[in-house]
Amino acid sequence: MKPATGHASCRRALNPFHIAIFWLVIVAAVLGLARPVAAEVRQVPAAEMNDGGLFLPADRPGYVVPATTVDTDVHIEVSGMVARARVTQRFVNPTDDWVEGVYVFPLPEDAAVDRLRLLIGERQVIGEIMERAAARQAYEQARDAGQRASLVSQERPNMFTNAVANIPPGEAITVEIEYQEALDYRDEAFSLRFPMVVLPRYIPGDAIGTRPDSGTGWSFDTDRVPDASRITPPVAAPGTGPTNPLRLSVALAPGFPVGSLESPHHAIEVTERPDGGYDIELASADVYTTRDFELVWRPVASAVPTAGVFTERLGDFDYHLIMVMPPEEPGAVLDLPREMVFVIDTSGSMAGDSIVQAREALRFALDRLGPDDRFNIIAFNDQPTSLFTHAQPVSLRSLEAGRRFVDGLIADGGTEMRSALQLALAGPVSEEAFRQIVFITDGSVGNKAELFGLIHSGIGNSRLFTVGIGSAPNSFFMTQAAESGRGTFTYIGNTAQVAERMGDLFARLASPALTDIRIAWPDGTTAESYPGAIPDLYLGEPVIVSARTPAGTEGEITVSGDRGAQTFISTTELNAGQDAAGVAALWARAQIGSLESQIYRGADREAISRQITDVALEYQLVSAYTSLVAIDPTVVRPQVETVTTEAIATNMPDGVDMQMADVAAPPQPLDSLGAIRAMAANGSVQVAQLPRGSTPAGLNMLFGVLCLVAALALLLAARRWVRWMPVSQP
Amino acid sequence: MTRSDNAAGQRRARPRWPLLVALPLLAIGGWQLGEGVYIHAKATLAQFLLERAWAQTLDGDSEVRPWAWADTWPIARLTAPDHGVDLIVLQGASGRTMAFGPGHVSGTAAIGADGLALIGAHRDTHFRFLEHVRPGDALRLQTADGTVYDYRVELTEIVDHRQATLPMIEGRSTVTLVTCYPFDTIAPGGPLRYLVHASQDAPVMASR
Numbered sequence: 001m002k003p004a005t006g007h008a009s010c011r012r013a014l015n016p017f018h019i020a021i022f023w024l025v026i027v028a029a030v031l032g033l034a035r036p037v038a039a040e041v042r043q044v045p046a047a048e049m050n051d052g053g054l055f056l057p058a059d060r061p062g063y064v065v066p067a068t069t070v071d072t073d074v075h076i077e078v079s080g081m082v083a084r085a086r087v088t089q090r091f092v093n094p095t096d097d098w099v100e101g102v103y104v105f106p107l108p109e110d111a112a113v114d115r116l117r118l119l120i121g122e123r124q125v126i127g128e129i130m131e132r133a134a135a136r137q138a139y140e141q142a143r144d145a146g147q148r149a150s151l152v153s154q155e156r157p158n159m160f161t162n163a164v165a166n167i168p169p170g171e172a173i174t175v176e177i178e179y180q181e182a183l184d185y186r187d188e189a190f191s192l193r194f195p196m197v198v199l200p201r202y203i204p205g206d207a208i209g210t211r212p213d214s215g216t217g218w219s220f221d222t223d224r225v226p227d228a229s230r231i232t233p234p235v236a237a238p239g240t241g242p243t244n245p246l247r248l249s250v251a252l253a254p255g256f257p258v259g260s261l262e263s264p265h266h267a268i269e270v271t272e273r274p275d276g277g278y279d280i281e282l283a284s285a286d287v288y289t290t291r292d293f294e295l296v297w298r299p300v301a302s303a304v305p306t307a308g309v310f311t312e313r314l315g316d317f318d319y320h321l322i323m324v325m326p327p328e329e330p331g332a333v334l335d336l337p338r339e340m341v342f343v344i345d346t347s348g349s350m351a352g353d354s355i356v357q358a359r360e361a362l363r364f365a366l367d368r369l370g371p372d373d374r375f376n377i378i379a380f381n382d383q384p385t386s387l388f389t390h391a392q393p394v395s396l397r398s399l400e401a402g403r404r405f406v407d408g409l410i411a412d413g414g415t416e417m418r419s420a421l422q423l424a425l426a427g428p429v430s431e432e433a434f435r436q437i438v439f440i441t442d443g444s445v446g447n448k449a450e451l452f453g454l455i456h457s458g459i460g461n462s463r464l465f466t467v468g469i470g471s472a473p474n475s476f477f478m479t480q481a482a483e484s485g486r487g488t489f490t491y492i493g494n495t496a497q498v499a500e501r502m503g504d505l506f507a508r509l510a511s512p513a514l515t516d517i518r519i520a521w522p523d524g525t526t527a528e529s530y531p532g533a534i535p536d537l538y539l540g541e542p543v544i545v546s547a548r549t550p551a552g553t554e555g556e557i558t559v560s561g562d563r564g565a566q567t568f569i570s571t572t573e574l575n576a577g578q579d580a581a582g583v584a585a586l587w588a589r590a591q592i593g594s595l596e597s598q599i600y601r602g603a604d605r606e607a608i609s610r611q612i613t614d615v616a617l618e619y620q621l622v623s624a625y626t627s628l629v630a631i632d633p634t635v636v637r638p639q640v641e642t643v644t645t646e647a648i649a650t651n652m653p654d655g656v657d658m659q660m661a662d663v664a665a666p667p668q669p670l671d672s673l674g675a676i677r678a679m680a681a682n683g684s685v686q687v688a689q690l691p692r693g694s695t696p697a698g699l700n701m702l703f704g705v706l707c708l709v710a711a712l713a714l715l716l717a718a719r720r721w722v723r724w725m726p727v728s729q730p
Numbered sequence: 731m732t733r734s735d736n737a738a739g740q741r742r743a744r745p746r747w748p749l750l751v752a753l754p755l756l757a758i759g760g761w762q763l764g765e766g767v768y769i770h771a772k773a774t775l776a777q778f779l780l781e782r783a784w785a786q787t788l789d790g791d792s793e794v795r796p797w798a799w800a801d802t803w804p805i806a807r808l809t810a811p812d813h814g815v816d817l818i819v820l821q822g823a824s825g826r827t828m829a830f831g832p833g834h835v836s837g838t839a840a841i842g843a844d845g846l847a848l849i850g851a852h853r854d855t856h857f858r859f860l861e862h863v864r865p866g867d868a869l870r871l872q873t874a875d876g877t878v879y880d881y882r883v884e885l886t887e888i889v890d891h892r893q894a895t896l897p898m899i900e901g902r903s904t905v906t907l908v909t910c911y912p913f914d915t916i917a918p919g920g921p922l923r924y925l926v927h928a929s930q931d932a933p934v935m936a937s938r
Binding site: 023644690691692693694695696697698699700701702703704705706707708709710711712714715717718 | 745748749751752753754755756758759760761762763764765766767769770823824825828829833835848850851852853854855857889890891908909910916917918919920921923924
């Protein structure tokens with residue numbers, strides 16, 4: 001009887017009205033399906049572009065598609081020698097899709113990144129430190145589940161990626177990142193640098209396959225730079241204007257009367273506070289992430305600090321940041337004849353202002369050579385070219401040849417730094433000459449580990465001094481290279497600084513270095529301090545040490561060193577330290593940095609990475625092996641919607657020529673399409689409208705067959721039912 | 731089952747609603763299936779008509795319309811010997827044009843000339859074969875004046891059309907074939923495109 005009752009009720013329900021509704025639904029479904037199933041991107045007329053934001057050409061001429069951008073708000077609190085920065089990144093999604101934004105951004109190379117917050121309305125989700133792979137897994141799980149999440153990982157000590165998942169269409173997600181850093185103090189000036197943009201890196205090597213953690217950059221991973229896809233963010237196409245606006249403010253508590261305060265690359269507004277501090281803001285509201293910010297302040301002459309100790313107590317330990325300025329010896333001059341080798345980067349990334357500054361710096365250097373010195377110049381892009389086969393004595397003729405060589409330098413091609421370094425490090429050195437290599441570059445290389453190894457093994461008795469050029473040089477590379485080569489790093493941000501900064505460098509080159517620097521701790525104290533071996537110091541450079549001692553350590557520390565035949569000794573009271581939050585994080589960061597440089601010296605990578613992970617987990621720091629991840633438990637994205645991953649476009653640094661073709665030309669000949677592809681998001685590459693290449697035929701046929709099958713099934717069922725009916729009658 | 735059973739008061743036994751539902755379903759099914767088949771038939775048959783127009787073009791006529799109401803004309807012949815593909819390329823790459831054959835996107839370089847020529851077609855009809863194209867495969871394009879240009883595939887890739895850029899080499903002739911991606915999804919549209927980039931060897935012959 002069951003079928004009968006079933007159909008009886010059906011029949012009662014199925015009056016003409018219901019059948020009509022049924023057909024309405026079917027028609028609506030057909031119409032719905034007839035529309036393109038994948039939602040089309042919102043296109044706006046090009047004229048609306050002045051609303052701001054980044055736009056990409058759409059498939060309709062004259063129309064553009066908005067792209068996800070990042071607004072950054074930076075606030076830095078400076079106290080004594082320590083800076084604490086809060087970087088607020090707002091990922092704005094103007095599209096109609098759910099977006100995962102992947103933003104590659106720079107931070108100072110010694111930044112100890114220790115905090116991540118996801119801001120959702122009034123709520124905060126605090127990030128936690130996890131091992132890199134686990135963090136990525138947790139993040140991807142949350143992303144796929146439709147939760148808002150953020151993952152901050154370190155690609156290089158000065159380059160980080162923030163991936164933010166499930167930004168709703170037309171909305172934004174705000175993420176706060178905090179870090180701690182020690183300030184740079186030399187030549188009686190403190191400086192604070194905030195890098196804003198990643199200079200496109202030169203990627204040598206051959207492409208290898210992708211891995212689960214391959215990134216969204218323009219380059220493939222290569223055998224020489226296995227994570228190339230993670231460090232090559234796309235660059236906004238020329239003509240779309242600068243993207244990613246930035247606001248920046250600094251609260252400066254210098255701890256001494258300030259004689260001068262300047263920002264060489266940005267216009268600033270300074271307000272003096274009654275307590276002797278300063279509030280500094282960018283003067284223009286129209287700043288984009290196109291060039292690094294630098295703030296330099298000097299004490300008045302009577303208040304030049306010669307020593308400082310900053311202390312933080314955490315758990316069973318006291319952490320100290322110690323600065324000691326060795327006394328200067330007026331008139332102390334290096335009386336060895338020198339062999340100066342100038343190495344200049346003439347690769348494509350130096351095109352524009354950078355090569356002009358570099359030429360200027362070289363001319364300055366040639367003018368200051370002593371009569372007993374010898375010199376040579378090596379220029380390199382895809383391959384090195386040297387002025388002389390060996391260093392030549394300074395003479396009117398050799399100098400003239402040098403000047404002509406410098407005038408003829410143009411920037412073009414790749415950055416094959418390895419062969420240039422080999423050339424500079426090799427070659428005969430006369431017994432009595434002291435060889436100094438001055439390396440002028442923007443450091444846009446991806447294969448730094450390879451190069452550090454080369455410097456370590458080849459430096460011998462020579463010294464390597466790096467000079468960073470341009471609006472966003474890779475200062476991590478150059479600081480490390482100089483450290484490996486027992487020299488110093490000098491940064492030149494614009495042409496106006498060339499004379500001043502090169503002057504400082506030459507003063508350093510011409511004066512004897514302070515060597516064999518030792519620190520004696522109070523009797524019976526076990527102190528762990530970094531750097532382990534203090535590098536030689538040049539004129540105007542202080543000894544800066546991060547140390548950990550058992551809580552309550554008191555007494556004097558003695559710093560000593562040799563300058564030529566003289567010995568200098570300085571004592572400082574340890575417990576006279578000023579309380580400073582964040583010194584412990586700096587100590588841990590210094591330890592990580594010291595461990596990392598052991599890898600370049602050939603230590604076992606496996607063992608070192610274990611140690612770095614342990615330190616980073618204990619002190620809650622982001623490192624190459626640990627990441628910060630914040631996950632909001634609420635699921636916001638409906639499961640029917642998908643999330644689109646967008647690599648956030650970055651700006652080309654100011655003054656760099658927009659020809660990407662030159663910036664990152666891999667060693668292959670430029671006439672291969674694959675080479676161009678491995679290179680660029682723009683430049684010689686043109687955006688065209690891509691036609692839509694699919695028909696609804698498959699869908700039509702599928703739907704048609706389904707309808708036919710349904711109809712036949714229905715008819716068959718109806719007939720069968722009629723056949724069964726009598727049988728089921730009693 | 732007998733008629734007498736029915737007559738014995740089983741008037742409910744033959745409800746009419748299944749028929750009311752099934753007939754329109756049949757009609758819609760037929761229509762949709764027909765649409766789908768029509769698209770493929772059009773794509774295949776048009777190429778036969780285009781062959782004739784192409785022969786006339788090679789004979790020196792210009793802008794030969796393959797049928798009276800056509801708003802496009804053949805401009806090149808694309809062959810992929812490795813894949814047994816032989817197609818007539820049309821002027822313009824609107825949806826209407828691409829129903830009949832691959833279309834040369836207006837505004838991109840002329841085929842054989844320096845610069846980048848872009849040719850689009852549907853992934854489920856003419857450019858189905860792109861799925862199997864690999865770097866090193868040969869592509870041959872013949873233009874209306876009879877010149878034959880040989881290209882070699884250098885690179886295939888998948889891009890999002892909202893952010894796509896195309897590689898171009900100054901002073902060299904390259905051709906990029908584009909279609910939708912993935913090849914096997916049932917729904918049309920979607921943001922992904924499949925690109926096949928090929929660059930030219932020297933022209934090998936000029937014949938009429």
